[in-house]
Amino acid sequence: MNELMGIALPPLPAVLGQMTLGLVNGSFYALLSLGLAVIFGLLRVVNFAHGAFYMLGAFAAALALEHLGINYWLALLLAPLAVGALGVVLERLLLRHLYGLDPLYGLLLTFGISLVAEGALLQHFGSSGQTYPVPDALQGAVNLGYMIIPLYRLWVIAASLVVCLVTWFLIERTRLGATLRAATENARLVQAFGINVPLLVSATYGAGVALAALAGVLSAPVIQVSPLMGSSLVIVVFAVVVIGGMGSILGSVVSGLGLGMIEGLTKVIYPQASSIVVFLIMALVLIWRPTGLFGKS
Amino acid sequence: MSEPLLSISGLHAWYGESHVLHGVDLTVAQGEMVTLLGRNGAGRTTTLRAVLGLTGSRRGSVRVGGVETTGLAPHRIARLGIGYCPEERGIFSSLSTEENLLLPPPVGNDRAMSLDEIYLMFPNLKERAASPGTRLSGGEQQMLSVARILRTGARLLLLDEISEGLAPVIVQRLGEIILSLKQRGYTILLVEQNFRFAAPLADRFYIMEHGQIVEHFTQAQLSSKMGMLHEFLGV
Numbered sequence: 001m002n003e004l005m006g007i008a009l010p011p012l013p014a015v016l017g018q019m020t021l022g023l024v025n026g027s028f029y030a031l032l033s034l035g036l037a038v039i040f041g042l043l044r045v046v047n048f049a050h051g052a053f054y055m056l057g058a059f060a061a062a063l064a065l066e067h068l069g070i071n072y073w074l075a076l077l078l079a080p081l082a083v084g085a086l087g088v089v090l091e092r093l094l095l096r097h098l099y100g101l102d103p104l105y106g107l108l109l110t111f112g113i114s115l116v117a118e119g120a121l122l123q124h125f126g127s128s129g130q131t132y133p134v135p136d137a138l139q140g141a142v143n144l145g146y147m148i149i150p151l152y153r154l155w156v157i158a159a160s161l162v163v164c165l166v167t168w169f170l171i172e173r174t175r176l177g178a179t180l181r182a183a184t185e186n187a188r189l190v191q192a193f194g195i196n197v198p199l200l201v202s203a204t205y206g207a208g209v210a211l212a213a214l215a216g217v218l219s220a221p222v223i224q225v226s227p228l229m230g231s232s233l234v235i236v237v238f239a240v241v242v243i244g245g246m247g248s249i250l251g252s253v254v255s256g257l258g259l260g261m262i263e264g265l266t267k268v269i270y271p272q273a274s275s276i277v278v279f280l281i282m283a284l285v286l287i288w289r290p291t292g293l294f295g296k297s
Numbered sequence: 298m299s300e301p302l303l304s305i306s307g308l309h310a311w312y313g314e315s316h317v318l319h320g321v322d323l324t325v326a327q328g329e330m331v332t333l334l335g336r337n338g339a340g341r342t343t344t345l346r347a348v349l350g351l352t353g354s355r356r357g358s359v360r361v362g363g364v365e366t367t368g369l370a371p372h373r374i375a376r377l378g379i380g381y382c383p384e385e386r387g388i389f390s391s392l393s394t395e396e397n398l399l400l401p402p403p404v405g406n407d408r409a410m411s412l413d414e415i416y417l418m419f420p421n422l423k424e425r426a427a428s429p430g431t432r433l434s435g436g437e438q439q440m441l442s443v444a445r446i447l448r449t450g451a452r453l454l455l456l457d458e459i460s461e462g463l464a465p466v467i468v469q470r471l472g473e474i475i476l477s478l479k480q481r482g483y484t485i486l487l488v489e490q491n492f493r494f495a496a497p498l499a500d501r502f503y504i505m506e507h508g509q510i511v512e513h514f515t516q517a518q519l520s521s522k523m524g525m526l527h528e529f530l531g532v
């Protein structure tokens with residue numbers, strides 16, 4: 001039964017278990033690529049600093065707990081606000097001057113920002129990670145039948161799904177979202193209607209950055225909080241964005257979750273490939289559909 | 298006499314290095330309907346865009362309701378009470394017809410038409426409210442592009458080539474709509490290529506050539522100017 005055409009099939013619970021864990025990773029991919037998509041849509045900036053903002057979110061939570069006694073739940077609210085505000089400042093001071101130029105400049109600038117942020121924290125805290133405690137209310141584990149999973153990981157999946165859904169609703173179903181979509185198509189005309197587009201741009205960048213920071217806080221209890229935690233993740237997330245289609249909201253969420261699960265699946269079928277499967281898929285998608293699965297040409 | 302609602306003087310505008318407007322002088326009085334005519338590439342679209350601060354750079358003076366707009370950001374200029382209908386219509390494909398209609402925020406409290414009044418004037422838009430804006434026919438998109446600036450309370454409408462590329466019955470319907478807007482007291486600056494469309498509507502005419510106003514006359518002088526118009530526009 002566990003054999004198909006001579007290939008040993010892994011047992012079903014192992015497959016489901018890895019896919020569920022993959023969904024946890026996928027939740028982070030989805031949150032991060034969602035922010036990238038929103039930013040790229042309006043600003044046409046490939047925000048290479050996204051991984052650094054994710055890391056800053058986690059650090060903000062860890063430092064706030066250590067020095068100010070701010071608990072997880074408050075950090076979940078305050079860290080994205082603080083890091084988002086930093087994003088707004090950087091947009092106003094630096095990024096703003098690059099609009100209308102080749103998108104490469106924005107990429108280089110944000111890459112530089114991430115190097116500075118990571119370098120500064122490395123200097124101060126070193127590269128070894130800190131642990132962040134799982135909040136009391138989310139301690140424990142749940143038996144899913146095919147696996148026993150820490151409650152906190154289920155919370156990560158649920159919280160990410162809710163945040164993605166709310167973001168989708170805001171963009172696709174509200175007046176503000178309609179303004180954002182219109183500005184993504186033709187910012188000059190939207191401004192000529194009397195809408196303060198520069199403000200909208202700053203707010204959008206701040207919101208995208210805040211999503212990254214939120215992912216950072218969510219991840220703090222499951223990984224080591226360290227200055228370089230975002231730098232490898234952001235590469236995978238860029239692959240996710242390319243697969244979903246640059247700028248596509250739905251694409252980023254679906255491909256984030258889907259690729260997380262595919263990665264999990266690969267871990268049981270052919271573990272050696274699990275760290276490159278996303279890039280393989282990216283290469284195939286680029287050949288077959290250069291605009292991504294959900295992208296418009 | 299009170300100050301005109303729109304008063305342009307000595308307006309120069311550039312796209313990057315290319316100098317397109319060379320000292321445009323033009324006024325539109327409150328409640329007036331003025332048509333700006335000219336050949337392809339004369340600079341009429343650029344004039345409207347320069348009023349809103351959308352060209353690369355500009356020099357000279359543009360006053361809206363007595364307020365000097367040089368140095369103001371485009372959204373601030375629009376909030377002086379301007380409604381802009383661009384030449385390419387500017388319908389957003391990711392927005393439904395109704396979202397397109399509701400997009401422009403209030404920019405004044407003059408003559409804001411309610412959504413019901415707008416749907417009465419443009420019944421097609423109500424039927425197609427849920428379809429994506431760019432699924433509409435060319436005529437419907439043009440109607441949408443005009444309709445969405447009537448809700449905002451704008452007192453000055455800048456309309457660019459609204460009759461371009463449309464079937465004669467639709468052009469006729471647009472003519473009726475423009476007349477009724479004029480009767481409602483809107484102030485309109487209409488850029489046109491289609492002289493026959495504009496001729497019966499306008500109170501005054503400006504002719505533009507190479508980024509300058511070369512001729513300017515009233516509706517009453519129209520018949521005596523036909524020879525000149527023929528020369529400039531081939532009508």
Ligand SMILES: Nc1ncnc2c1ncn2[C@@H]1O[C@H](COP(=O)(O)OP(=O)(O)OP(=O)(O)O)[C@@H](O)[C@H]1O
Nearest residue numbers: 312315317335336337338339340341342343344384
């Ligand atoms: N974005 C732009 N960049 C550079 N040059 C431009 C741009 N838009 C227009 N021009 C140039 O400016 C001049 C005036 O163009 P404008 O669009 O104002 O003309 P117009 O009178 O509206 O004519 P039409 O609409 O029939 O083309 C033209 O020579 C045109 O080539």
Ligand SMILES: [Mg+2]
Nearest residue numbers: 341342343384
């Ligand atoms: Mg034009």
